[in-house]
Amino acid sequence: MSLRTRLMLLSGLWILLIVIFFNWFIYYYILKKTTDNEVRQLWNKAKIILRDTEIHHPANWNSGQLQQYLESDSLIRIISPDGAVRAQVSASEELSAHPATYRSQYHTVVQNELGLLLLFIQVPIVGKNNVQIGLLELGKGLNVVAAFMELLVAGLTVTTGSVLLFSPIVGFFYTKALVRPIRQLLETMRTIRSKGDFILLRPQFTTKKDELGELGRTFNEMIMRLQENDRRQKHFVADASHELKTPLTVIESYTSLLRRWGSRDPAIRQEALNAIHSETVRLKELIDALLRMAEVERLVEPELHPVRIAELIRSTAEQMRRAFGRDIIVRIGSEETQCSGDAARLKQLLIILLDNATKYSQKNVIVECEEEERYVVIRVMDQGMGIPPEELPLLFERFYRVDKARSRGTGGSGLGLAIAKQIVELHQGSIRLDSEEGKGTMATVKLLKSSLISFQ
Numbered sequence: 359m360s361l362r363t364r365l366m367l368l369s370g371l372w373i374l375l376i377v378i379f380f381n382w383f384i385y386y387y388i389l390k391k392t393t394d395n396e397v398r399q400l401w402n403k404a405k406i407i408l409r410d411t412e413i414h415h416p417a418n419w420n421s422g423q424l425q426q427y428l429e430s431d432s433l434i435r436i437i438s439p440d441g442a443v444r445a446q447v448s449a450s451e452e453l454s455a456h457p458a459t460y461r462s463q464y465h466t467v468v469q470n471e472l473g474l475l476l477l478f479i480q481v482p483i484v485g486k487n488n489v490q491i492g493l494l495e496l497g498k499g500l501n502v503v504a505a506f507m508e509l510l511v512a513g514l515t516v517t518t519g520s521v522l523l524f525s526p527i528v529g530f531f532y533t534k535a536l537v538r539p540i541r542q543l544l545e546t547m548r549t550i551r552s553k554g555d556f557i558l559l560r561p562q563f564t565t566k567k568d569e570l571g572e573l574g575r576t577f578n579e580m581i582m583r584l585q586e587n588d589r590r591q592k593h594f595v596a597d598a599s600h601e602l603k604t605p606l607t608v609i610e611s612y613t614s615l616l617r618r619w620g621s622r623d624p625a626i627r628q629e630a631l632n633a634i635h636s637e638t639v640r641l642k643e644l645i646d647a648l649l650r651m652a653e654v655e656r657l658v659e660p661e662l663h664p665v666r667i668a669e670l671i672r673s674t675a676e677q678m679r680r681a682f683g684r685d686i687i688v689r690i691g692s693e694e695t696q697c698s699g700d701a702a703r704l705k706q707l708l709i710i711l712l713d714n715a716t717k718y719s720q721k722n723v724i725v726e727c728e729e730e731e732r733y734v735v736i737r738v739m740d741q742g743m744g745i746p747p748e749e750l751p752l753l754f755e756r757f758y759r760v761d762k763a764r765s766r767g768t769g770g771s772g773l774g775l776a777i778a779k780q781i782v783e784l785h786q787g788s789i790r791l792d793s794e795e796g797k798g799t800m801a802t803v804k805l806l807k808s809s810l811i812s813f814q
Contacts, residue, residue, distance in 0.1 A: 381514040381518060382708045393477065396503065403496060407424075414483060414485055414491070421447050423445065431450050431532075432450070433447070433450060435494075436445070436494055436495075438598070439460060440460075441459070441460045450499050452476060464479075464480065466478070473502070474499060474500075477497065477500055478495060480495045481495075482507075536570075543573070559804060563767075603727065605637035662698045662699050662700060663700075665699050666694075666696055668727060675688050675712065686714050695729055695734055697785075700784075704805075711778060715738055715801075718740060719741050725737070733806060737801070739801075740798050744796055746795060753791055778801075787806060
């Protein structure tokens with residue numbers, strides 16, 4: 359069963375239940391109000407009758423005494439304590455057939471006998487010393503009320519039938535308007551699945567200020583993100599293929615050269631071996647960078663703990679100093695400075711930034727760490743050749759290099775800063791590059807303090 363059919367059936371059922379409930383409510387509300395009005399009239403008549411002092415003397419009880427109070431379609435009678443009818447006047451056989459019952463308290467009853475509504479009230483008759491000496495009973499046939507209620511039932515029945523007749527028509531157009539955007543969304547998804555294209559929903563679907571419009575906007579945002587991820591992935595695959603192809607081509611060329619001339623010419627053999635070794639090392643570094651990037655991308659929710667960042671900076675700088683034989687100056691504002699994060703990832707971040715700084719600068723590298731109101735700020739500064747301003751926004755793209763020939767000479771793969779950005783984003787921080795050609799480059803990283811990190 360389709361969603362549209364289910365909605366039509368459910369809406370029709372709810373409408374039917376609501377109509378039945380309100381019909382029942384209206385019927386019994388009007389019946390009660392009209393009956394209460396008749397009851398008040400009978401009580402008023404009973405008070406008038408009881409004002410007659412002769413009513414309070416059993417010797418004076420007779421039908422003639424009650425005749426003056428009789429109206430059409432009504433009954434008046436007096437019942438003695440032994441249950442006998444001492445006086446009675448009636449204008450209705452149905453009322454007269456009602457059995458006489460003696461009670462010692464006030465009583466009201468409405469009976470429905472063969473479609474006739476009969477109303478009875480009973481009022482104790484009190485004599486001397488406030489002792490009950492009899493019971494005054496008044497009855498009235500509610501023929502007018504019954505006729506009115508029959509007319510009301512007929513009207514409510516017609517109304518219910520009309521609702522049942524027109525509710526499917528209304529439900530058809532209602533569900534059509536409701537399901538149309540969902541069908542459009544479904545058709546768009548099927549088209550994307552069959553053709554593999556990224557298709558956005560039309561504006562008439564996404565501009566609505568309701569939940570369906572929000573659904574459409576969310577869908578379009580998801581498609582645009584998937585499209586961007588697809589573009590980046592294709593770009594990444596193309597760049598990775600190119601980067602992998604270059605060293606493999608060099609290795610293949612020098613291997614062929616070795617096969618043809620290496621055995622006869624030691625100089626060629628040495629040159630080929632050096633080139634193959636160099637390209638093999640670069641190929642290994644490239645593959646390691648790709649694996650590190652894949653590992654960072656898999657780390658969706660890292661376990662964050664308080665990290666003594668000053669100690670981590672000093673130890674990492676010392677390792678890089680020994681590896682490169684370069685001076686790295688460390689300036690720490692407070693040795694107690696802590697940020698929340700994954701120590702291994704943060705160390706990887708520092709290695710990437712220090713590695714770039716030492717590769718592209720022959721002078722000392724400076725690392726600073728200080729606290730701000732909400733952040734721990736780390737700055738890595740070199741005094742190298744610098745980067746053109748127009749290139750700065752592109753440096754975090756995968757495989758992007760300002761000078762590819764120069765980067766290959768230093769062994770760069772163009773993946774370091776992309777990995778660094780991913781690590782910082784996983785820590786809910788930010789990274790920025792500032793540079794001036796001929797003066798150097800500064801990388802600024804901001805990480806939340808350990809007391810402000812969000813673990814959601």
